[in-house]
Structure formats: structure tokens, C-alpha cells
Amino acid sequence: ILFDAQRRFETYIIEIDPTGNLEAEPHPEGTQEVITVSQGSIKMQINQQVYLIEQGDTLRFLADVPHSYANITDELCCLNMIIYYPANQ
Numbered sequence: 796i797l798f799d800a801q802r803r804f805e806t807y808i809i810e811i812d813p814t815g816n817l818e819a820e821p822h823p824e825g826t827q828e829v830i831t832v833s834q835g836s837i838k839m840q841i842n843q844q845v846y847l848i849e850q851g852d853t854l855r856f857l858a859d860v861p862h863s864y865a866n867i868t869d870e871l872c873c874l875n876m877i878i879y880y881p882a883n884q
């Protein structure tokens with residue numbers, strides 16, 4: 796799937812296995828992510844700040860810094876991710 800720069804957003808469904816994690820490099824300046832956990836819970840680290848996001852919770856953040864997702868449970872974690880790129884990118 797190719798990114799459509801005119802739309803400026805991407806959507807994903809992410810599954811993280813029990814005790815699995817995902818490390819993300821910073822996106823371009825001003826990029827935002829919106830994460831909604833649909834099953835399980837995750838621990839997110841954004842720069843040095845840590846968040847626990849549980850089923851049904853949503854977190855919106857600037858994703859132009861290092862960030863990571865960790866499933867700290869023994870159950871599959873599913874989340875919906877929207878990445879929004881600013882107009883100047």
C-alpha cells in the first residue's frame with residue numbers, strides 16, 4: 796500500500812504478542828498519533844514519559860520523538876493507530 800500524501804494520514808491495526816514490544820523512531824516534526832486499545836493493555840513510553848493504556852482508552856500524542864509500545868500482559872494486545880502528518884511534510 797502506498798502512502799497518499801494528499802490525505803496526510805495512515806491507519807493501522809496493530810497486534811502485539813504477549814510480552815512483545817514495538818520501538819518507533821521519531822516521525823517528521825509535528826506528526827501526531829492516535830492510539831486506541833481495543834483488546835488488552837499496553838505500556839507506552841513517549842520520550843521519558845510512561846503511560847498505561849487499557850482496553851477502550853485512547854491516547855493522542857506528538858510522535859516526532861522516540862516512542863515505544865509494550866504489551867506487559869500475557870494476552871494479545873490489539874490497537875488501532877492513526878498517524879497524522881502535518882501539511883508541511
